Amino acid sequence: MVLTLHGITKFYGRIQALDNVSFSVPSGSVFGILGPNGSGKTTMLGIVMDILKPTSGTFDFFGKPATSTQRKDIGTLLETPNFYHYLSGERNLAIAAEIKGKGREDIHTVLEKVNLSERRTSKFSTYSLGMKQRLAIASALLGNPGILIFDEPTNGLDPVGIAEIRELIKRLASEGKTIIMASHLLDEVEKVCTHVAILKRGKLLTSGPVDEILVNEDIVELSAGNLLLLEQVISTLPGYTALRKYNNCLHVLYPPGTADLPAINQHCFNNGVALSHLLLKKKSLEAKFFELTNN
Amino acid sequence: MLQLLKVEWMKVKHYRTFWVLSILYLISVFGVNYISYLFWDARPKNNDMSKAIIGTPFNFPDIWHVVSYTSSFLMFMLGLLIIISFTNEYSYKTHRQNIIDGWSRKEFILVKIALTVVVALVATLAVFITALLFGLYENGSSFTFEKIEFIGYFFIQAVSYCSAALLFSLLFKRSGITIGVYFLYTLILENMLAGFLNRYADNIGRYLPLESTDNLIRVPVFKVIINQLTASYNTTTLLIMSVIYLALYYFISFRKFQTDDL
Numbered sequence: 069m070v071l072t073l074h075g076i077t078k079f080y081g082r083i084q085a086l087d088n089v090s091f092s093v094p095s096g097s098v099f100g101i102l103g104p105n106g107s108g109k110t111t112m113l114g115i116v117m118d119i120l121k122p123t124s125g126t127f128d129f130f131g132k133p134a135t136s137t138q139r140k141d142i143g144t145l146l147e148t149p150n151f152y153h154y155l156s157g158e159r160n161l162a163i164a165a166e167i168k169g170k171g172r173e174d175i176h177t178v179l180e181k182v183n184l185s186e187r188r189t190s191k192f193s194t195y196s197l198g199m200k201q202r203l204a205i206a207s208a209l210l211g212n213p214g215i216l217i218f219d220e221p222t223n224g225l226d227p228v229g230i231a232e233i234r235e236l237i238k239r240l241a242s243e244g245k246t247i248i249m250a251s252h253l254l255d256e257v258e259k260v261c262t263h264v265a266i267l268k269r270g271k272l273l274t275s276g277p278v279d280e281i282l283v284n285e286d287i288v289e290l291s292a293g294n295l296l297l298l299e300q301v302i303s304t305l306p307g308y309t310a311l312r313k314y315n316n317c318l319h320v321l322y323p324p325g326t327a328d329l330p331a332i333n334q335h336c337f338n339n340g341v342a343l344s345h346l347l348l349k350k351k352s353l354e355a356k357f358f359e360l361t362n363n
Numbered sequence: 364m365l366q367l368l369k370v371e372w373m374k375v376k377h378y379r380t381f382w383v384l385s386i387l388y389l390i391s392v393f394g395v396n397y398i399s400y401l402f403w404d405a406r407p408k409n410n411d412m413s414k415a416i417i418g419t420p421f422n423f424p425d426i427w428h429v430v431s432y433t434s435s436f437l438m439f440m441l442g443l444l445i446i447i448s449f450t451n452e453y454s455y456k457t458h459r460q461n462i463i464d465g466w467s468r469k470e471f472i473l474v475k476i477a478l479t480v481v482v483a484l485v486a487t488l489a490v491f492i493t494a495l496l497f498g499l500y501e502n503g504s505s506f507t508f509e510k511i512e513f514i515g516y517f518f519i520q521a522v523s524y525c526s527a528a529l530l531f532s533l534l535f536k537r538s539g540i541t542i543g544v545y546f547l548y549t550l551i552l553e554n555m556l557a558g559f560l561n562r563y564a565d566n567i568g569r570y571l572p573l574e575s576t577d578n579l580i581r582v583p584v585f586k587v588i589i590n591q592l593t594a595s596y597n598t599t600t601l602l603i604m605s606v607i608y609l610a611l612y613y614f615i616s617f618r619k620f621q622t623d624d625l
Contacts, residue, residue, distance in 0.1 A: 114624075118468070119462050119624070120625070136467035141465075152378075152451075152455055166373065167370055167464040167466055168465050169366075
């Protein structure tokens with residue numbers, strides 16, 4: 069395990085931001101922390117980075133209590149890019165590299181990686197939001213750390229930038245790095261993460277491998293004059309995972325991409341049921357997310 | 364420590380506000396002493412009365428005292444340098460980033476304390492050179508290290524003002540309010556309180572935090588008259604108080620930065 073949280077609780081005055089959160093991040097995983105705005109994602113990462121103090125609970129890296137030296141080998145982008153406005157991108161990275169105890173030869177490479185080389189000598193204050201975000205990602209990559217922590221990494225980026233950062237994260241993951249990523253964007257988590265923890269109002273709802281938690285499925289909605297007969301006929305169909313009654317319809321659930329509507333129609337017709345309604349619904353992750361985060 | 368200071372240097376090196384204020388400060392140290400020199404030079408000469416009261420402030424060894432005293436009116440400028448360097452970190456949230464990048468909280472506050480000492484040292488050096496120049500320029504003045512202790516007192520005073528500025532920055536975080544409170548406290552509020560306590564509480568006002576260091580360097584002229592008007596000062600006690608306050612500033616700053624949410 070790279071990172072383990074043991075019962076982290078955090079109060080801001082009387083507001084409780086985290087409620088007894090415990091989970092572990094396995095080595096080599098891309099670990100998504102998912103939750104709506106204000107669910108405590110940034111607070112949690114802030115505690116792990118020692119810029120916030122937990123009210124109670126502990127955490128450790130590689131089974132040892134965290135130290136500042138360990139942080140030197142973790143690349144982190146937390147909430148907003150924090151840089152000296154009057155310094156150029158390059159000089160800001162030089163400060164970060166010096167603190168991390170890494171050589172400056174990396175600066176050029178990481179700026180290349182986030183496409184910021186051309187503007188490296190411009191002052192940070194002249195950067196656009198997307199460029200600031202890129203610089204923060206570049207800073208996290210300094211010294212080629214084995215663990216990366218990204219809090220909303222695609223914030224402020226345009227669609228091309230978002231795609232680039234996703235590619236970058238996938239590439240980093242394929243190099244065997246452990247990536248912890250907080251996001252409120254579900255498809256982002258789904259597209260790049262192997263594991264996920266879902267937070268709501270400071271409570272951990274669930275955590276584990278993505279394909280177990282964010283199961284995506286095809287839903288075929290159908291209806292006929294005689295629902296009972298329809299149900300009998302459908303139950304003889306192969307390949308579905310679940311069958312549910314839903315108002316005046318039946319919902320037949322299939323693993324993603326396997327529902328074959330013409331075959332279903334044919335099957336019903338052959339068995340003497342004429343369908344009055346047949347529709348394929350892709351269950352959106354959003355729906356899944358609402359399902360998980362609604363009481 | 365050198366590595367920490369190197370990072371601090373990288374932060375400050377290209378920070379124009381810091382350098383503009385620093386250079387103007389250095390010019391002003393010379394300027395404020397030049398103003399007092401012009402005043403003194405305009406005195407009625409060959410007048411025994413004025414000689415007896417004022418003495419020869421621009422000759423060695425009194426020059427060490429006079430320049431230290433006059434320059435101490437610019438103390439708040441040193442505090443301002445510390446305040447902008449610290450509150451900048453808060454407004455850019457770079458104090459967080461420094462910790463995230465791998466400094467411990469202790470290292471962060473340690474380097475800021477080192478900065479207060481460096482700023483105080485540079486200011487003291489400027490005062491030393493200014494005193495030297497005026498002393499050597501003045502006719503009938505022969506160089507001596509007698510009364511050089513005033514340069515040392517200036518250093519203690521400068522460290523105190525810088526460290527108080529550090530503490531104020533930590534407490535208020537935003538530059539506007541920190542600067543406002545710091546200026547009003549150092550220029551007016553503490554003096555007001557000191558005056559009140561001196562009058563009604565057996566002169567204990569002189570042991571207030573910045574007042575104790577102010578009183579290390581007392582008015583260099585009109586000594587005969589002033590000594591009759593005010594209670595006597597014990598330099599050793601003032602020095603001890605200054606050190607206690609310094610320790611307190613550092614202790615509170617450390618504690619606060621170690622335990623706060625940043």
